[in-house]
Amino acid sequence: MRRETQNILLVLLGGALLKISFSGLYLRYVQKGLLPLLIAAGTIMIVLALFAIIRDIRRGQAVSEAGSDSDSGHDHSHSHSSRSTWLMLLPVLAVFLISPPALGGDVVSSSADTNQTQRSRNLLGNLPSGDVIPLSMTEFVTRTAWDESGTLDGRRVKLTGFLTRADGNTFVARLAISCCAADARPLKVRLTGDVPSLPDEQWVEVSGKVVPKSANEKNSWVPSFTVESSTSVAEPVEPYES
Amino acid sequence: MTITGEIRSSKRRSGPPRLKITSLEVLCGILVLALLFQSKLVDLLDVPKLRTASTVFVAICVQAMPFLVLGVLISGAIAAFVPASALRRLLPTRTALAVPVAGVAGVALPGCECASVPVARRLMQQGVAPAVALTFLLAAPAVNPIVLVATAVAFNDTPIMVVARFVGSLLTAMVMGWLWVRFGKMEWIAERALARLGDHDGSSKWTVFAESARHDLVDAGGFLVLGGLFAATFKTFVPVAWMQTLGGQVVLGVIVMAFLAVILALCSEADAFVAVAFSALPLLPRLVFLVVGPAVDVKLIALQAGAFGRAFAFRFAPATFVVAILCGVVTGVVLL
Numbered sequence: 052m053r054r055e056t057q058n059i060l061l062v063l064l065g066g067a068l069l070k071i072s073f074s075g076l077y078l079r080y081v082q083k084g085l086l087p088l089l090i091a092a093g094t095i096m097i098v099l100a101l102f103a104i105i106r107d108i109r110r111g112q113a114v115s116e117a118g119s120d121s122d123s124g125h126d127h128s129h130s131h132s133s134r135s136t137w138l139m140l141l142p143v144l145a146v147f148l149i150s151p152p153a154l155g156g157d158v159v160s161s162s163a164d165t166n167q168t169q170r171s172r173n174l175l176g177n178l179p180s181g182d183v184i185p186l187s188m189t190e191f192v193t194r195t196a197w198d199e200s201g202t203l204d205g206r207r208v209k210l211t212g213f214l215t216r217a218d219g220n221t222f223v224a225r226l227a228i229s230c231c232a233a234d235a236r237p238l239k240v241r242l243t244g245d246v247p248s249l250p251d252e253q254w255v256e257v258s259g260k261v262v263p264k265s266a267n268e269k270n271s272w273v274p275s276f277t278v279e280s281s282t283s284v285a286e287p288v289e290p291y292e293s
Numbered sequence: 294m295t296i297t298g299e300i301r302s303s304k305r306r307s308g309p310p311r312l313k314i315t316s317l318e319v320l321c322g323i324l325v326l327a328l329l330f331q332s333k334l335v336d337l338l339d340v341p342k343l344r345t346a347s348t349v350f351v352a353i354c355v356q357a358m359p360f361l362v363l364g365v366l367i368s369g370a371i372a373a374f375v376p377a378s379a380l381r382r383l384l385p386t387r388t389a390l391a392v393p394v395a396g397v398a399g400v401a402l403p404g405c406e407c408a409s410v411p412v413a414r415r416l417m418q419q420g421v422a423p424a425v426a427l428t429f430l431l432a433a434p435a436v437n438p439i440v441l442v443a444t445a446v447a448f449n450d451t452p453i454m455v456v457a458r459f460v461g462s463l464l465t466a467m468v469m470g471w472l473w474v475r476f477g478k479m480e481w482i483a484e485r486a487l488a489r490l491g492d493h494d495g496s497s498k499w500t501v502f503a504e505s506a507r508h509d510l511v512d513a514g515g516f517l518v519l520g521g522l523f524a525a526t527f528k529t530f531v532p533v534a535w536m537q538t539l540g541g542q543v544v545l546g547v548i549v550m551a552f553l554a555v556i557l558a559l560c561s562e563a564d565a566f567v568a569v570a571f572s573a574l575p576l577l578p579r580l581v582f583l584v585v586g587p588a589v590d591v592k593l594i595a596l597q598a599g600a601f602g603r604a605f606a607f608r609f610a611p612a613t614f615v616v617a618i619l620c621g622v623v624t625g626v627v628l629l
Contacts, residue, residue, distance in 0.1 A: 056316040057511045064514070068358060080352035088359035095362050099507040106500070135515030135599060140323065142354040142518060148331045149338060151348040157341040161532060229443070230563030232352035233528060236570050 052136050054107065058100040060139050065096030067146040076146075078289050079153040081231045153290035155252050156215040159224045159237040166192050166238060166272040178202055183258055185209045188225040188238040189292050195266045195274035204263045210240060210276070211287065213254045214247065221246045223257055223276070227292040235291065241265075244277035257281040342529055350525035356560060357407045357517055357592070362510065364408030368415035369506030373498045377420040388422045392470035395425045396463050399432030405560045406434035406587055407517060410596045411509045414486055424477060428470030431613065434561045435462030435587035444583065447565035451576065453628055454565075454583075461584040461624035465617045469588075472612065481609075483602025516599030520592030524558035527591070531556065546578035551618050554586035561587035577625040584621035589613045 071077040072089045081089070145151060178184060186194075186208045194203050212225035221242045226235040243262065247255055259279040266274035327334070338347055384391040402409060413430035417423055434440065436459050448454040496504075550571070559567055564586045568579040589610050598606035 052316045056320050057507075059317070059320060061507070061511065061514075064358075068355065071355065077355065079348065080355045085356065085359065089355065092359035092362040095366070096510065099503055099510065102503045103507055135519060136511050138515040138518040138522075139511075140320070141522070142351060144327050145347060145351050148327055149335055149347060151338075151351050152344060154345060154348050157345045228563075229447075229566040230560045231356035233349050233356070233524065233557070234559055234563040234567050236567070 052134075054103065057136060058104050060136065060143075061096050061100035063143045064139050065093040065100070067143045068093030068096070071146055075288055076150065078291070079151070079232070082228055082291070082293050083289065085231075153286070154226055154232050154235050155213060156224065158226060158235055159215050159222075159239065160217060166196065166266070178206060183207050183209050185211075187292050188212055188223075188240065189227055191240065191261075192238050192266070192272065192274065195261055196272040201263055203261045205260065207258060207260055207279070209256055209258045211254070211256050211284065212238075212240070213252050213286075214249055215239075215251055222273070223255060225292055226290070229293060232291070238292070239273045241270075241273050241275045242278050243275050244279065245281065246278055247281040247283070249283055254284050254286050255281050256284050346525045346529040349528050350521050353521040353524055353558070353592070354518055357405070357521070358514075360404040360408040360560075361411070361513060361517055363404050364411040365506045365509040365513070367402070367408070368411040368509050369502045369504075371412070371415045371419060372505040373502035375419065380416070380419055380421055384421065384425060388424050388474050389471060391422065391425045392428045392467055392474070395429040395470065396432040396436075396466045399429055399434075399436050399463075399466065400438065402429075402433040403437045403439045404434070405440075405562055406590070406593050407513075407596065409433040410593070410600050411513055414600045415505075415509075417482075417487055422474075423479070423482060424470045424473035427473055427609070428466045430466075431469055431588050432463055432466035435459075435466075435584070440561045440565075440587070443562050444565040447569045454576065454580065457580050457624050457628045458565075458583045460628065461580060461617075461621045462587060464620040464624060465584060465588050465613070468616050468620060469609075469613055472616070481602070481605045483605065486601045486605075513596055513599055516595040517592065520558060520590075520595035523591040523595065524556070527556035527558075543575055543577055546574045547581050547618065547622060550574070550578040550582040551585045551614070551621075554582045555590050555614065557586075558590040558592040559586060576629045577622065580625045580629065581618055581621035584624070585614065585617040588617045 068089050071080070072086060072093065077086065077089055184206060188210060191203070191208060191210055210223055212223040215222050215224045222239045223242055224237055224239045226232075226237055228235050242257065244259060247253075247257070249255060257276065257278050258281070259277045262275040262277060266272045338344060384394060399409075402412065409430050412433070413426045416426040416429065441455055441459060444458055445452060445455045554564070557564075557567070564583055568582050571579055571582075594606055594610045597609065601609075
């Protein structure tokens, strides 16, 4: 592959990283804290490519065949490795043309240990006061599964997630990631009572109360939740919990 | 077409008389086609499994790129600012002694496995013994502070896992280094991996830095994407739900978790959180998962094949796999 083409690929790839960073779409793929690294990586790629382009133009050989100094000496091997460089176009096309959506129900239904990840988390403090307490799915599941004192019993809470159905049950689910979407793990809560009859994958806010002691080892620590009211909402900017 | 060709050739005195199709034209062609058929492409991917796979693919690439960039910057800096003699002075002269030093030095590279491949190759080019560079390659992603802290957060019920992971990974890296001293052959490593970049006479150190970093990035980027493709495919299409049924079978658990570490290709900063999730399994198989993952996975095999050649990767990766399982098991039996 020619040096110019490599440089253009680098600019495109760096541009793709910057695009998802500034549009907020990166939250579909990686965890929030990676943003500065993404911006830095995209910028460095573009700077490295521009540096090479400007240097080529200055030296008056914009159409350098295999003659530039980084390629000389091992032309043969270079032609071998350059074929793989084409693959760098794939993420560019994926980001600019397809822009894959955030993970959803497909992952929830094919995952192994539902809700078990939270076993070792220990973040139990006092619940805030108020009529309806908005809770993250992580905290809700942790409290129902691992808090013996039943701090949630009788309290009205609000959960945000998307709907998924399996074996005649309706769940509100959400994915948690710790680095990128490849390590997504599902959090599920079984809905009872006034179950919303919206399509799968629809994002909802459900308010209601936990069914005390409903999460146990047999049901993979999936608690039941009595829905009192529910509204459909748009997919949040930050689709995953961390 | 011929007119353009004539204009171009008249501009370039030595140029060929006809329009040559180069990678540049191919790239433009691909971009135009992709734009034209964008909606078709989107429709084609509108199957749940394929959507999941494409998201995971982009996620792996996006997540790994910053660390690859970090790796090529360090690699470029070594090429430009660290003379080979300085590295020789820093390391013990006997390779067998330099191996543990390189393993512990891995603590200093705060990144995941993608960063360590270009750095290890650069160390070899600068005259560091391959065994030493390879030990660094295996140790760095597993024993650095960021990974250890992440492991401690994930396994906050069983802090001994952090120690076990550190020991198991360091052991793996050093055993592989010593094995290379004893059995390794230089001809397995592709010539291009060891070829010094052309002489940089006249160009400033900063030019060497930028050109080396750019060269490494272009070289490794494609292989990283290839690894991401494999990992996304495996992750999406290999069902893991049956893992639950393994239960207490430790031997089977160890083998399955080792293979899972290879095909999932998780970032070493995140794999502890996934390992916690396999709570139906005892700690030992999960430790093996954490020791194997940063040392050998599909993404890493692709990167190694790109950096050191296929002949190298197809010997080194299986050997590392076996050594990592053994070291993980031994460490686990002693510590857990």
